[in-house]
Amino acid sequence: MAKSTRRTFLTVSAATLAAGVSTSGEALAAERRKPSPAPELRAILREIDPRRIEATIRKLVSFGTRHTLSVQDDPARGIGAARDWIFAELQRYAAASNGRMTVELQSFIQPVSNRIPVPTRITNVVATLRGAVTPARTYVVTGHYDSRVTDVLNATSDAPGADDDGSGVAVIMELARVLATRSPEATIVFAAVAGEEQGLYGSDHLAQSFKDAGTDIQGMFSNDIVGTGDAHDGTPADPHTVRLFVEGVPTSETPAQAAVRQSVGGENDGPSRQLGRFVDDVASNPQTGMNVRTIWRRDRYLRGSDHISFLLRGYPAGRFTEPRENFNHEHQDVRVENGVQYGDLIEFCDFAYIARVARVNAATLWTLAQAPGTPKGVVIDTTQLTNQTTLRWTANPEPDLAGYEVLWRETTAPDWTSSRFVGNVTTYTIDLSKDNVFFGVRSVDRAGNHSPAAAPQPSS
Numbered sequence: 063m064a065k066s067t068r069r070t071f072l073t074v075s076a077a078t079l080a081a082g083v084s085t086s087g088e089a090l091a092a093e094r095r096k097p098s099p100a101p102e103l104r105a106i107l108r109e110i111d112p113r114r115i116e117a118t119i120r121k122l123v124s125f126g127t128r129h130t131l132s133v134q135d136d137p138a139r140g141i142g143a144a145r146d147w148i149f150a151e152l153q154r155y156a157a158a159s160n161g162r163m164t165v166e167l168q169s170f171i172q173p174v175s176n177r178i179p180v181p182t183r184i185t186n187v188v189a190t191l192r193g194a195v196t197p198a199r200t201y202v203v204t205g206h207y208d209s210r211v212t213d214v215l216n217a218t219s220d221a222p223g224a225d226d227d228g229s230g231v232a233v234i235m236e237l238a239r240v241l242a243t244r245s246p247e248a249t250i251v252f253a254a255v256a257g258e259e260q261g262l263y264g265s266d267h268l269a270q271s272f273k274d275a276g277t278d279i280q281g282m283f284s285n286d287i288v289g290t291g292d293a294h295d296g297t298p299a300d301p302h303t304v305r306l307f308v309e310g311v312p313t314s315e316t317p318a319q320a321a322v323r324q325s326v327g328g329e330n331d332g333p334s335r336q337l338g339r340f341v342d343d344v345a346s347n348p349q350t351g352m353n354v355r356t357i358w359r360r361d362r363y364l365r366g367s368d369h370i371s372f373l374l375r376g377y378p379a380g381r382f383t384e385p386r387e388n389f390n391h392e393h394q395d396v397r398v399e400n401g402v403q404y405g406d407l408i409e410f411c412d413f414a415y416i417a418r419v420a421r422v423n424a425a426t427l428w429t430l431a432q433a434p435g436t437p438k439g440v441v442i443d444t445t446q447l448t449n450q451t452t453l454r455w456t457a458n459p460e461p462d463l464a465g466y467e468v469l470w471r472e473t474t475a476p477d478w479t480s481s482r483f484v485g486n487v488t489t490y491t492i493d494l495s496k497d498n499v500f501f502g503v504r505s506v507d508r509a510g511n512h513s514p515a516a517a518p519q520p521s522s
């Protein structure tokens with residue numbers, strides 16, 4: 063883990079002292095150790111099975127190609143066969159959910175567009191596990207089941223797509239299987255999307271459908287190329303690291319939001335960054351066996367994934383991916399050239415690694431769903447010049463809410479260093495200047511689960 067030096071979260075740190083806060087009294091109420099996962103989460107993590115993940119990827123590869131433009135009515139080959147198999151499997155998992163999980167095929171016709179030469183039916187396979195307490199609050203996890211070779215329009219050559227993105231589909235299916243038997247407080251959506259390689263078309267449709275329905279998505283994760291910690295390129299393997307790409311300045315930023323940011327900062331406090339801090343907090347631990355290496359970028363150079371479809375609509379989102387890629391194994395015709403094996407073959411996948419990535423996702427999604435939602439309407443009072451700071455927010459709906467924590471850090475610090483539990487209130491004034499630190503607010507339930515933080519916007 064090697065992160066213990068900066069895991070001073072919720073302890074009274076040097077930064078707190080520098081910010082002029084007394085270490086006596088209520089500031090010390092912030093001193094709370096990071097809890098270890100609750101028994102139910104530990105059971106979930108144990109049930110995630112690398113053999114199931116291996117079987118899923120082998121099945122996906124067996125369809126030959128899963129190219130978005132490939133045949134849709136052959137029961138054995140092509141993306142249609144993959145779609146039908148994923149649908150049947152998810153329905154089988156849902157049968158154990160006591161009616162909580164429903165599975166649907168979400169189809170649409172993509173008109174002729176870049177990388178779509180003829181109108182093409184694209185289908186997402188979507189399993190929804192309805193929340194028991196606050197079902198409107200929703201978290202989404204995706205993998206894309208389409209695959210490709212060197213020529214992005216080649217719909218017939220074998221495109222095994224074991225890592226890209228059989229691995230991500232196996233993650234979301236294993237999560238659906240294990241979580242179907244449980245009853246989360248908020249809703250979790252597990253989606254195998256298509257059309258990713260042609261231009262994120264499936265996730266674009268999925269995200270727009272949520273937007274049109276007014277769905278309150280408080281976090282979304284794309285699992286794309288999560289197949290191995292070993293790049294097979296002679297560099298040392300890194301089997302206990304997964305990268306999480308999270309943007310800073312929101313893709314959906316409006317000119318008014320940009321004006322605030324250019325004035326008082328906040329480029330490191332967008333909702334996706336807050337989500338990234340949350341993931342690191344709850345999923346980098348011995349129970350997942352993983353270190354989440356957060357990368358403060360929307361994605362890698364020249365690349366993208368399905369989280370961008372959600373970022374475009376203002377939803378907080380990030381992308382999980384393996385620590386170092388081997389580009390000979392991605393988007394390549396399967397072939398040997400000068401003794402080098404090209405192609406996205408299953409022999410390069412590490413199923414134990416993929417299971418650990420699934421555990422990172424499970425710890426994240428389960429904790430998000432059991433914790434109260436991210437506070438909404440968080441504002442910082444800017445009606446007068448004062449060296450105190452007044453924060454306001456709207457009340458959370460969860461019945462087991464204990465209250466809220468105000469978080470803060472030096473403007474140069476990467477992660478929250480200080481917090482104060484302020485009770486079940488919707489406004490709080492703290493004796494710290496808003497000009498000197500960054501603030502956040504998060505909700506806490508009676509079991510001690512906390513939400514991601516929300517950064518305040520200035521209010522008049």
Ligand SMILES: [Zn+2]
Nearest residue numbers: 226227286287
């Ligand atoms: Zn991919």
